[in-house]
Amino acid sequence: MKRFAALFNALDATTKTGEKTAALTQYFRTAPEADRVWTIALLSGRRPKRAVNATELRTWAAEAAGVPLWLFEESYNVAGDLAETIARLLPLPTHETDPSLDATIRALIALTGRHEAERRAFVSASWAALGPDERFLFNKLLTGGFRMGVSRGLMTRALAQATGVEEAVMAHRLMGDWDPARTRFADLTQEGGSEGAARPYPFALASPLEAAPESLGPATDWLAEWKWDGIRGQIIARSGAFAIWSRGEDLITDRFPEFAPLQDHLPPGTVLDGEIVAWGGTAPLPFADLQKRIGRKTVPKKLLAEAPGHFLAYDLLESDGIDLRDTPLAQRRVRLEALLAALPPGLPLSPSPVALGDWTALTSLRAGARDRMAEGLMLKRLSSPYHTGRKRGDWWKWKLDPFTVDAVMLYAQAGHGRRANLFTDFTFAVRDGNDLVPFTKAYSGLTDAEFAEITRWVGKHTLERFGPVRRVVPELVFEIGFEGIQASPRHKSGIALRFPRMLRWRQDKAVDEIDTLDGLRDLLRQVSGAADVPADEGRTGALPPDPQDI
Amino acid sequence: MSAELLSFTDRGIYCAEGGFYIDPWRPVDRALITHGHSDHARWGHGHYLSTKQALPVMRHRLGDIFAEGIAYGEPRQIGGVQVSFHPAGHVPGSAQIRVERGGEVWVVSGDYKVEDDGLSEAFVPVPCHTFITECTFGLPLFRWQPQAVIAQQLAAWWVANAAEGRSTILAAYGLGKAQRLMTLLPDAGPILTHGAVEETTRILRDQGYNLPPTIRVTAGVDAKSHPGALIIAPPSALGTPWARRFGPSAEAFASGWMALRGIRRRRGLDTGFVISDHADWPGLNTAIRATGAERVFVTHGYTTPFRRWLEEQGYDAGIVQTEFGGDEADTDTEAEPDSAAESEAVVESKLL
Numbered sequence: 001m002k003r004f005a006a007l008f009n010a011l012d013a014t015t016k017t018g019e020k021t022a023a024l025t026q027y028f029r030t031a032p033e034a035d036r037v038w039t040i041a042l043l044s045g046r047r048p049k050r051a052v053n054a055t056e057l058r059t060w061a062a063e064a065a066g067v068p069l070w071l072f073e074e075s076y077n078v079a080g081d082l083a084e085t086i087a088r089l090l091p092l093p094t095h096e097t098d099p100s101l102d103a104t105i106r107a108l109i110a111l112t113g114r115h116e117a118e119r120r121a122f123v124s125a126s127w128a129a130l131g132p133d134e135r136f137l138f139n140k141l142l143t144g145g146f147r148m149g150v151s152r153g154l155m156t157r158a159l160a161q162a163t164g165v166e167e168a169v170m171a172h173r174l175m176g177d178w179d180p181a182r183t184r185f186a187d188l189t190q191e192g193g194s195e196g197a198a199r200p201y202p203f204a205l206a207s208p209l210e211a212a213p214e215s216l217g218p219a220t221d222w223l224a225e226w227k228w229d230g231i232r233g234q235i236i237a238r239s240g241a242f243a244i245w246s247r248g249e250d251l252i253t254d255r256f257p258e259f260a261p262l263q264d265h266l267p268p269g270t271v272l273d274g275e276i277v278a279w280g281g282t283a284p285l286p287f288a289d290l291q292k293r294i295g296r297k298t299v300p301k302k303l304l305a306e307a308p309g310h311f312l313a314y315d316l317l318e319s320d321g322i323d324l325r326d327t328p329l330a331q332r333r334v335r336l337e338a339l340l341a342a343l344p345p346g347l348p349l350s351p352s353p354v355a356l357g358d359w360t361a362l363t364s365l366r367a368g369a370r371d372r373m374a375e376g377l378m379l380k381r382l383s384s385p386y387h388t389g390r391k392r393g394d395w396w397k398w399k400l401d402p403f404t405v406d407a408v409m410l411y412a413q414a415g416h417g418r419r420a421n422l423f424t425d426f427t428f429a430v431r432d433g434n435d436l437v438p439f440t441k442a443y444s445g446l447t448d449a450e451f452a453e454i455t456r457w458v459g460k461h462t463l464e465r466f467g468p469v470r471r472v473v474p475e476l477v478f479e480i481g482f483e484g485i486q487a488s489p490r491h492k493s494g495i496a497l498r499f500p501r502m503l504r505w506r507q508d509k510a511v512d513e514i515d516t517l518d519g520l521r522d523l524l525r526q527v528s529g530a531a532d533v534p535a536d537e538g539r540t541g542a543l544p545p546d547p548q549d550i
Numbered sequence: 551m552s553a554e555l556l557s558f559t560d561r562g563i564y565c566a567e568g569g570f571y572i573d574p575w576r577p578v579d580r581a582l583i584t585h586g587h588s589d590h591a592r593w594g595h596g597h598y599l600s601t602k603q604a605l606p607v608m609r610h611r612l613g614d615i616f617a618e619g620i621a622y623g624e625p626r627q628i629g630g631v632q633v634s635f636h637p638a639g640h641v642p643g644s645a646q647i648r649v650e651r652g653g654e655v656w657v658v659s660g661d662y663k664v665e666d667d668g669l670s671e672a673f674v675p676v677p678c679h680t681f682i683t684e685c686t687f688g689l690p691l692f693r694w695q696p697q698a699v700i701a702q703q704l705a706a707w708w709v710a711n712a713a714e715g716r717s718t719i720l721a722a723y724g725l726g727k728a729q730r731l732m733t734l735l736p737d738a739g740p741i742l743t744h745g746a747v748e749e750t751t752r753i754l755r756d757q758g759y760n761l762p763p764t765i766r767v768t769a770g771v772d773a774k775s776h777p778g779a780l781i782i783a784p785p786s787a788l789g790t791p792w793a794r795r796f797g798p799s800a801e802a803f804a805s806g807w808m809a810l811r812g813i814r815r816r817r818g819l820d821t822g823f824v825i826s827d828h829a830d831w832p833g834l835n836t837a838i839r840a841t842g843a844e845r846v847f848v849t850h851g852y853t854t855p856f857r858r859w860l861e862e863q864g865y866d867a868g869i870v871q872t873e874f875g876g877d878e879a880d881t882d883t884e885a886e887p888d889s890a891a892e893s894e895a896v897v898e899s900k901l902l
Contacts (some may be wrong), residue, residue: 012811012815013821065690067690068862070855070858071689071690071855071858071859074689074852074854074855075689075690075691078810078852079691079811079812080810081811081812084810084811085691088691088692088693088809089690089691149815416812417815418815418816419812419816420810420812420813421810421812421813422816448816
């Protein structure tokens with residue numbers, strides 16, 4: 001653990017990407033091989049299952065530290081990190097040992113399902129024998145929330161440098177659901193961890209378009225498609241394997257049984273990139289409907305009928321077993337449409353509609369995105385390959401401006417991690433007659449300096465405390481941006497927002513100038529009205545259709 | 551008027567029988583000041599009384615004030631009460647203030663730390679019936695390592711930076727922390743100071759505090775003229791054009807708040823050194839016990855949980871609302887919001 005802790009400290013002690021990469025590269029060259037595999041797993045989100053739940057951990061830690069549980073909780077609210085709180089509160093270790101990362105994680109895995117006394121004994125003994133840094137990391141492994149300030153891309157680059165394998169190839173080898181407990185470093189980096197037949201490709205990602213689209217050059221170089229609000233996914237149909245992967249590399253094949261028939265119809269050696277949406281017959285249903293499906297391992301029949309999954313295909317990454325990612329998009333798209341056109345009707349799969357046109361036509365097309373249940377347009381360069389990860393320049397997301405509402409802050413709560421000790425999580429209200437009705441929370445969108453100023457303000461304007469939550473004088477007005485709105489019987493306001501965030505702190509506005517609940521209800525009526533309008537089914541039509549046709 | 555010896559008003563802690571306030575935050579006729587930090591020694595009072603050691607910096611910061619210095623331990627009758635000042639160990643010249651009337655004793659701690667830093671007059675527990683204590687770091691999260699350990703870390707960091715051809719910029723508050731750090735460190739190269747730091751350093755040195763030689767950063771003082779230098783500057787100078795004159799450099803902040811990883815990361819700093827002029831959790835508990843007080847009032851810091859903790863330990867505990875810096879969530883100040891002075895100093899030095 002000391003070696004792993006040294007890596008963690010080196011990564012934590014610098015904000016410079018170059019130094020982080022160098023530290024990781026060095027580690028991947030010199031650490032014990034089994035430890036390297038676990039490090040790759042941790043940095044790519046493959047965490048071992050939690051052997052201990054947070055409540056147990058808090059209780060054990062408070063007792064070991066000799067503080068009452070309430071004081072432990074107060075400390076946690078300030079530190080904003082459970083692993084750190086425990087590490088700081090425990091008495092200094094009585095003696096120090098240095099088990100390897102591999103041994104530690106295997107021991108933790110072995111604890112799963114054991115009796116509480118046995119799990120507690122192991123955790124307490126580890127606490128007593130680990131130094132402060134190792135103890136913090138041990139707690140991180142226990143709590144499962146493992147972030148080291150290292151992106152997956154950076155980790156892949158370091159691994160590529162350490163092994164001499166090309167970065168994109170390495171990214172591909174790390175995809176899929178390989179088990180770090182049973183994967184050797186050499187196999188993982190030379191052949192790939194997961195079984196080749198089901199392994200997805202690294203997803204290509206887009207950057208937000210901030211400038212005017214004209215800055216991208218002639219519109220004739222670009223393909224436009226709807227930016228759907230669903231689950232980005234890949235369908236793998238190879239001989240001996242059928243798999244559906246989410247962008248987060250979760251295997252979701254079993255969660256969408258309606259896609260099972262595709263394995264009988266897609267030609268072997270086919271990989272599609274697309275969006276899984278809940279389908280209303282002619283257009284996607286709101287994301288909330290799809291949300292009911294997420295996280296369910298088995299799907300009740302009723303839900304299957306209410307929110308059937310549909311795959312809107314964007315791209316063809318592999319055909320006849322041949323990797324097409326270096327083929328220009330224009331050709332991939334033609335082949336995609338040809339492949340899907342040859343399938344029998346009635347399958348939950350269709351090409352996501354595309355459009356070509358001048359920037360004026362595309363701009364007006366984008367303006368109507370919400371009526372089509374889309375968030376805006378994607379712009380993809382027709383000559384571009386399918387990149388590994390986010391490569392700026394060929395893929396842009398050109399989203400609609402968000403809806404906005406001016407609201408007043410009612411409650412404030414301190415954030416976690418990097419935002420510990422700073423009030424960053426706010427609950428907002430709009431006016432309803434003489435009342436203020438809370439309707440959303442938001443956490444992001446302000447600068448650190450603004451959060452610090454608001455934190456000072458909260459300290460002086462607290463009316464009531466409920467644990468970590470402060471009720472404050474309803475005085476600060478914010479412009480809240482959001483992507484969608486829907487009815488929600490679970491909320492007092494009767495509405496729920498999609499992706500709410502703070503666009504601006506309206507220091508120029510007073511609380512009597514905020515928006516009303518009636519205003520939000522009007523918006524809800526307009527928006528749901530739009531969704532009820534039957535839209536044309538995404539037509540497969542040959543490329544290029546004209547914009548109105550999309 | 552309350553029959554209590556000290557009462558809590560919207561101007562500060564008040565002694566009716568003596569007709570004075572302690573560290574008031576609004577202008578009053580007569581103010582007893584625990585130490586020179588700007589949230590305790592404010593402008594606009596009619597008459598100031600502080601330790602002799604605290605006075606020069608206060609005069610420098612507050613300008614033309616009507617003030618008097620008193621020796622540590624020297625009893626002084628004011629109205630119907632007797633007051634005296636006792637070392638608080640917070641910064642040079644800092645004091646706890648003892649107030650006695652007919653055998654009843656109250657002590658106002660001001661800011662304090664228990665560890666002897668070798669520069670400030672070391673903290674002395676003062677027996678009392680009622681103790682008004684700060685609790686800036688009043689949670690068990692905060693446990694300081696001995697300063698010798700931090701001194702070693704700091705020295706190793708400085709030496710490593712110098713070996714790699716980088717300047718070392720250390721951010722610290724201008725009164726107290728900055729001077730504590732320069733006395734802690736071994737002579738491993740020149741120490742350069744930002745104007746705001748140099749002013750207080752010069753005043754303290756003139757008073758007789760044993761401080762190493764420092765060089766004020768002016769035009770022409772940079773990484774070329776002083777390779778391998780340690781630069782001590784107020785926190786607000788980090789990341790400014792002022793700091794860029796030192797070329798490739800490593801920056802760190804020395805503060806008790808650096809104990810929390812989230813805060814360190816939020817500041818975007820490579821390194822933070824956990825060293826504070828306030829008492830940590832064990833320090834607060836030790837200090838309170840040593841007074842023998844049965845009644846404790848807690849002020850600026852984690853007051854709510856700290857009071858509850860003291861009650862569970864059997865104390866009669868209360869909270870005093872004050873307007874000193876270092877509100878529990880306002881983590882940029884370590885109860886020493888010299889930010890106004892600092893930003894002025896930064897502006898000044900940019901013009902150099």
